Amino acid sequence: MKAPTSLAKIDGIDKKILRFLMADARKPVLEIARSIGISGAAIHQRLRKLEASGLLSGSKFIVNPKSLGYTTMAYIGIYLDKAMSNPMAVKQLEKIPEVLECHYTTGNWSILIKVLCRDNEHLMQVLNKEIQAIEGVSRTETFISLAQQIDRQISI
Amino acid sequence: MKAPTSLAKIDGIDKKILRFLMADARKPVLEIARSIGISGAAIHQRLRKLEASGLLSGSKFIVNPKSLGYTTMAYIGIYLDKAMSNPMAVKQLEKIPEVLECHYTTGNWSILIKVLCRDNEHLMQVLNKEIQAIEGVSRTETFISLAQQIDRQISI
DNA sequence: ATTGAAATATGTTCGTA
DNA sequence: TACGAACATATTTCAAT
Numbered sequence A, B: 001m002k003a004p005t006s007l008a009k010i011d012g013i014d015k016k017i018l019r020f021l022m023a024d025a026r027k028p029v030l031e032i033a034r035s036i037g038i039s040g041a042a043i044h045q046r047l048r049k050l051e052a053s054g055l056l057s058g059s060k061f062i063v064n065p066k067s068l069g070y071t072t073m074a075y076i077g078i079y080l081d082k083a084m085s086n087p088m089a090v091k092q093l094e095k096i097p098e099v100l101e102c103h104y105t106t107g108n109w110s111i112l113i114k115v116l117c118r119d120n121e122h123l124m125q126v127l128n129k130e131i132q133a134i135e136g137v138s139r140t141e142t143f144i145s146l147a148q149q150i151d152r153q154i155s156i
Numbered sequence C: 001a002t003t004g005a006a007a008t009a010t011g012t013t014c015g016t017a
Numbered sequence D: 001t002a003c004g005a006a007c008a009t010a011t012t013t014c015a016a017t
Helices: A012-023 A029-036 A038-051 A086-095 A120-131 B012-023 B029-036 B040-052 B086-094 B120-131
Strands: A056-063 A072-080 A099-105 A111-117 A137-149 B057-064 B072-080 B099-105 B110-116 B137-151
Touching: A012 A029, A012 B057, A029 A038, A038 A056, A056 B012, A072 A120, A072 B057, A072 B099, A086 A099, A086 A111, A086 B137, A099 B012, A099 B072, A111 A120, A111 B137, A120 A137, A137 B086, A137 B110, B012 B029, B029 B040, B040 B057, B057 B086, B057 B099, B072 B086, B072 B120, B086 B110, B110 B120, B120 B137
Parallel strands: none
Antiparallel strands: A056 B057, A072 A111, A072 A137, A099 A111, A099 B137, A137 B099, B072 B110, B072 B137, B099 B110
């Protein structure tokens, strides 16, 4: 992945290609080619350019956490002591596999994290034994997601 | 995607396959086969089973929003009037492309959303002209993400 | 930037163990 | 489940426009 120095210029064909692949990363380039009416080689070249520009940062298989028994998602706002630097806290949070996202935020908290746990009991363990155990964490506020109703990427 | 009726049973080989594909959805199955020392046909068969079980819910190309000029991410807690039902609000939020996630949460707010905007001004527009305009939205609290320091899926 | 064609590699199915 | 072989597709490169 390259850090973008300037904005990527993409045209309508790029957008069509991206929309296909954002929905299904394994869609064959030749299928896309037939759908939008240009050659496979052209798409291949465009994808190389998009990747080189840093606009494409890879692809992922999506696993359904519920199939693995992970049904409890929550956001946790974390208050940090002044003494505790954000990077130090993040380093500790990285070691906790249940922490899927970590944001350095404006507002009440220093940090907002998203965690995924098997159930409420597991969430409680993670809160009490993992998060609260981090030095510098003074207080937390937890918001359990009862349902995730929207989940998507930037619209192209 | 199938809703999981029971927990998926996956073994070490399944995990290895998933780890490869979660990191790079386009990694050729035959490459994975060579890496872990079983035949491509076996992996193919396992992937079909994992998909049928609902554990695999597709794949995505990841686009870097910064390359498109989207640099401001924020979480917004939304207070809904009692009269406004959650599904009605979600229906309106779905129409706003800047809204990437929407959670029905416990705690202070009725809804927590994640939005992605070009800049602070764009965020302000979305807040004032889109979110606040939704009937039933009484108040919002915004937390801007100054930096996202962790972003990953469930660990397998 | 795009194309078609050639060479290489992969996806997919199937019979068998 | 896993395998290998056979067939169908896809990826990748390249010379030409």
